[in-house]
Amino acid sequence: MSTLTAVLYGALVVYLGGWFLGQWTGNFSLLLFLLSAVTLCYWLAERFHFRPARQAAAAELERQDAARREDLARQGIAKVDGDVGAAKEKILEQPWWLDWTAGLFPVIVVIFLLRSFMFEPFKIPSGSMIPTLLVGDLILVNKYHYGIRLPVINKKIIANHDPERGDVVVFRYPIDPRVDYIKRVVGVPGDEIRYVNQKLYVNGQPAPVTPLGDFYNEDRLRYSPMFSEKLGAVEHRILVDPNRPAFYGPEPKSFPMHENCQYSAEGVTCKVPPGHYFMMGDNRDDSQDSRFWGFVPDENIVGKAFFVWMNLGDLGRIGSFH
Incomplete structure (x- = not known):
């Protein structure tokens, strides 16, 4: 997914660059619509797939750590080194390609709706x-x-x-x-x-x-x-x-x-x-x-x-x- 996101961002840069240099005429309404649709797909994937998967992985890490501590306690070892907190935060952290897509969806869709139905700057x-x-x-x-x-x-x-x-x-x-x-x-x-x-x-x-x-x-x-x-x-x-x-x-x-x-x-x-x-x-x-x-x-x-x-x-x- 990171590769696909990089390709999409590359295409966006090429489109905006050609528009700025006058190589073609841009359509900002269409661009906002496409950005809204693409970021919506990422937002839905994050909401219903990627975030639950990260949460499940973090929960599994905690379960394994609790089981290890319980097993060591049965062996009479009360003090156990190691803290899974940092590892859990790393697992739950949103990757860059979701942060720059799903994370931008609410902002882009608000701009799209305001510009389409309320006020537009020229x-x-x-x-x-x-x-x-x-x-x-x-x-x-x-x-x-x-x-x-x-x-x-x-x-x-x-x-x-x-x-x-x-x-x-x-x-x-x-x-x-x-x-x-x-x-x-x-x-x-x-x-x-x-x-x-x-x-x-x-x-x-x-x-x-x-x-x-x-x-x-x-x-x-x-x-x-x-x-x-x-x-x-x-x-x-x-x-x-x-x-x-x-x-x-x-x-x-x-x-x-x-x-x-x-x-x-x-x-x-x-x-x-x-x-x-x-x-x-x-x-x-x-x-x-x-x-x-x-x-x-x-x-x-x-x-x-x-x-x-x-x-x-x-x-x-x-x-x-x-």
Whole structure:
């Protein structure tokens, strides 16, 4: 068993090393599930086989020692050297391969359950949500706000709230579901979303905006005009770069139900299909979002982002956000 455990740990190191070096995309939910399953097997084996076997061996050692002492006593020898206490402790001691598997099971399974059904931490990797979220922000995502989903396969089994306009949502990137994205919901099923000449329209009505002056973008080392925008009941800040064309970047990729969108030199107009959402970054001119790769299906939703719990470069960032 020690050899098998060493092989399993070796495979884990190779997997994590390749993930860290970018050789492949890791799946942390799947990894936690597999670790929970493997350590559960070790925990059950320890609980019902290995520990009882060690206890039986220790009891046998005590029985043999008691029998030896009794036999010597019958021969008139009252004082007997030797103490089996140390040997008994050695027998009962848990070997390393059980300590590092069965011993970790309770911790791993608690983390797996909390992360799968309650809250999950994420790190903001890009500037697409500036000024709401900055690169390096460590955020918490509420996993149950939109319903209870089975881990790994992300299958919803209990419905709760539906995503609403203005929510900041983590979801699986439709082009590559192994990758998590974070954007703001601007369109729900049935909405007509227009983004033309750097202005957002929802069902024909412009989203109310108020100028807030300039925002210094540390990523770009320049100032950008900042506005307060209101989507539904949510008021948040956005950046718009007047020096960027209304529609920029590569040609939109072909995506499911792309016929629901019409593109022009001024921007894009999309009709959000049932069971899907239209997402945009708050850094409007520096965000790859639904304008480029299409709608986000409900089954890709991971949870609602709501709190910055750490930013190592700026502790003042800690707190809730809209």
